[in-house]
Amino acid sequence: MVKVSSSSNIEVFNVLGMTELTPLTYVLVNSLLERGDFVKPPVGRPVPGVKVYICDSFGRPCPIGVIGEIYYSSPLIAQGYHKLPEQTKVKFLPDSFNPHVEGSRLLRSGDLARWREDGLIDFFGRADDQVKVRGYRIELAEIEKLLNNFQGVKQSIVLVKRNRVNDPRIVAYLVLIEINSQHTSSWRKDFGSSLHEYLRAHLPYFMLPQIFVVPQFPLNSNGKIDKNELLTYNDCEPLMSSMFSQPITKLHRDMVEVWSRVLSIPSESIGIDDNFFELGGHSLLAAAIAGELNEPPYSCPITPRMILTLATIRAICQVIEQDSSHCQLQPIVVSQTTREVALSSAQSWLALFELGFKGKGVTNELFYFKVPTDLHWTQVNEALNYIIKRHESLRIVLNLIKANKIRQSAAPFVPITIQVTNCSSLDEAVAHGKRLLFSLDKVFNGQPLVKFNFIQLPSDRLILMVANHIIMDGISYQVIYQELGILFDAIKTGSPMNLPEVKIAFLDYINWENRVFFQDKALMDKAQKFWLQRLKGFQAPRLPLLIDSLLCIGDDTHANYLWFDLAITHKIDTILKEYRTTLFVFTQTMLVALLHLYTDSTDITLHQAARSVNHHWALSLVGNLAVVNYSRIQWTGDITFVDLLRLTHNYIMKEHEFRFYSFHELLRTISESLKGDNDDIYNEFNQILPITISQIFDCDEPLEFLEAIHRSAYVLNALIVQFMKVQERYTIVLNFAKNGFDKEMINEISENVEYFVKRIADNPNMLLPQYFEESRITKWR
Secondary structure, three states, rough: OOHHHHHHHOEEEEEEOOEEEEEEEEHHHHHHHHHHHOOOOOOOEEEOOOOOEEEEOOOEEEEOOOOEEEEEEEOOOOOOOOHHHHHHHEEEEOOOOOOOOOOOOOEEEEEEEOOOOOOOOOEEEEEEEEEEEEEEEEHHHHHHHHHHOOOOOOEEEEEEEOOOOOOOOEEEEEEEEEOOHHHHHHHHHHHHHHHHHHHHHHOOOOOEEEEOOOOOOEEOOOOEEEEHOOOOOOOOEEEEOOOOOOOOOOHHHHHHHHHHHHOOOOOOOOHOOOOOHOOOOOOOHHHHHHHHHHHHHHOOOOOHHHHHOOOOOOHHHHHHHOOHHOOOOOOOOOOOOOOOEEEEHHHHHHHHHHHOOOOOOOOOEEEEEEEOOOOOOHHHHHHHHHHHHHHHHHEEEEEEEEEOOOEEEEEOOOOOOEEEOOOOEEEEEHHHHHHHHHOOOOOEEEOEEEEEEEEOOOOOOEEEEEEEEHHHHHHHHHHHHHHHHHHEEEEHHHHOOOOOOOOOHHHHHHHHHOOOHHHHHHHHHHHHHHHHHOOOOOOOOOOOEEEOOOOEEOOOOEEEEEEEHHHHHHHHHHHHHHOOOHHHHHHHHHHHHHHHHHOOOOHHHHHHHHOOOOOHOOOOOOOOOEEEEEEEEEEEEEEEHHHHHHHHHHHOOOOOOOOEEEEEEEHHHHHHHHOOOOHHHHHHHHOOOOEEEEEEOOOOHHHHHHHHOOOOEOOOOEOOOOOEEEOEEEEEEEEEEEOOOHHHHHHHHHHHHHHHHHHHHHOOEEEEEHHOHHHHOOOOO
C-alpha cells in the first residue's frame, strides 16, 4: 500500500467499516507519508452523517490521547440483529449524546481507539481482546504485536485457555516463517530461549504466555481464523511454558499461604514462579514473610535477603531443600549488660549534620498523640513509662568520644513524671511544642534524646513528644502510637498492661548490623556495583533553588498539607489494587511526572527515605532504621501515568534489593577512591535533585492537629515530600526550607500536586502533558 501510494498518483484510503454501519471512517494514506504514519496509519475521521465518540468503561467521553471504546452515532445505524434481542440490547443503544436528532442511535463497536491532536483516530484493536487473568487486565493484542515483531514469526494468535481445574492461562499459537533448520531440536531450543528472553524484556511476568507452534491456523466457513478450534489443539508441544505454576510440594504451599497473607493477594493468584517484587513486595514485606515462616507452625529456614535476591517461591524452595544450613542468618547476640555501640549506617549521616551544628538538635522532630478524655493523667503517665521501659531506643544517649567518634548506649530505666501544661488554644499548644522542639539542644552530652509533655486543652488532651531523628524514625512513631492505643484500651477495661515481648533490643540489632551484616564484603561490593551502574550517566535537571546545594538545611521551615477526600482516596486505592503497587510508588510516580512537566526531563533521580530491615526480628523495632538512598526513573517518548506507574514500580523494586546501602555510604566509598571515572560519578551525584520522598505513619487524629503540631526542627533537603493516610484520607505534606524554594513556587507546586492527584484519580490512562493546561506549569529553565 505504501509503495503504491508513494510511487504513483493513485490515491489510497484506509477505511474502517462495520456491517451494522458501513463505511464509518476513512483517511487518505498519501497525506500521511511525510509524517511517518504509514507504518500504522490512523483510521481517519468519520464520514458525513456519522459521529464518533470514544468513551471509557462508564460511557464517558475520553480526553484526546486516551484509549477507549468507539461508539457511533447516526440515523443510518441498523435496527439490530435478526432474532438476537439480547445482543441487540447490548450493542444498539439510545443516542444520549444527540437526543434531539430524530432516529439517531448509538452503536457500541467493541473497537478500541483514541483521538489524536490532529482530529484523526488511531485504532488499537478489539475491546474483547482485553481480558482479565488472575486479577490482571491484559490486552492480548499487545502480546500478539510483540510476537509478530519477533524475527522468525509469521503470524500469532493469543488466547485465554482454561485448564482442567478451570484456571485461566494465556496461550499463544505461532506460525513460523519457513526456515530449513527450524525442525531441529537445537534450533527449536535456541529459538524458544531467545523468544522467552525477548518477551521477558517487554512484558510483565503475568502477561507471559505459553507458546505453541502450529503449521497453519484453522479457518472457519467464512475464511477467518477459527479461534475455538485452536483452543482444542491439545497435542502441540509447547515451545515456551507459561510463567504461572501451581504449588507442588508442602513447602511451596506453605510459602504461598504466607505470601498471600502478607501481600494481601488471593493464594490462587500466586504461582511458584511469580516474582515477589511484581506482586507488590518490598524489603519490609520480605522481612514480614521471613518472620512468619521462621515461626511455628512453619519453622522454615529463610531470610529476608533470600526473598529479595531469589524473588520466586520455586527458587527459594530449591535453595532450602538443597542445603538449609545456608538459609540461616547469623544469630543476634543478646547482651545482658550495659554496652556502648557504634552508630549504624542509618544513624551516621544524621550525626554528621548534628556535628556540623554542634549537636543543637537540627534533626529533632515533634510528634503528638491524642489522649482519651476519660483517662487520668497519672494513668497516661504509667502507660508512657511502660513504653519507655519496653523500648531501649527511648533511653539512648550519645557521647562524643573524640573528634567525630560517637558511641551510643541505653540508660537504665528510671520512671519519669511528665509535666502537664494547660493551654487555652491549639495555637498556644503549638507555641509550647516549638519551645519543646528547640529545647533538646545538647545531643552529644549523654542526656536523653526524647522529651515528653502533656497538654491539657479545653476539649482535648495531647502527649507532645520530641525525639532526635538519630534514634527515631517515622515507623517508630507508628509503633508507639499503636502500642499506646492498646495500653489505653487495657486501662479503660481494667486489664493489665501487657504487650508481646520485644524479640530483640535496638542496640543488639545495631551491633549485629555493624559486626555481621555490613561485614559481608561480597554483598557490599555487589551493592556498590549495583548503585554505580544504576546511577551512571544521569543528567539532573535544574531546579529554581535560592541556593545551590545538594542538601539544603534551613532553620526556617514550612509545610504545606494536602488532604484528599475519601472519594479520591478510594479511587487511588482502586488504582493501587488494579496495578498491584503501593502508595509509595504512586506518590513517587506522581512526583516524578510533575518534575518531568516542570523540567521536560525524562531522567529523574530523587532521594528516597525508607526503613531498611535486614533481620525479621527488627521489623517492629522502635529506633532509627531509615536509610536514605537514590531512586532513578528513566523513560523515552510520551508516556501515560499508568505506564509510568508500572515503570516506577519495576525500578523501585529492583532498587529494594540494595536499599540497605545508603547514599552517604556510596559517596564515602567513592570519595575514598577518587580514581578514573569515579571523579565524574562523584560530581554527578552532587547534582542529584535535592528532593526526598518518604512515608510517615498513618493515623486517625484530627487533621488540624497534625497540620498545626507535627513539625521538624530543620529540613535536610530543599523539599521533602511525605505522605500518609490521616483518618483514612490520602495526605501529602510538602516540607521545605525557606532558603531552598521560594514560597510562591512551593505554593504553585502544592496547587499542582493537588490538581494532578485529582486528575489521576479520575483517569490514570492519560498522557502526562494532557493532565495540565499549559498555563498551569511555569517551566524551570
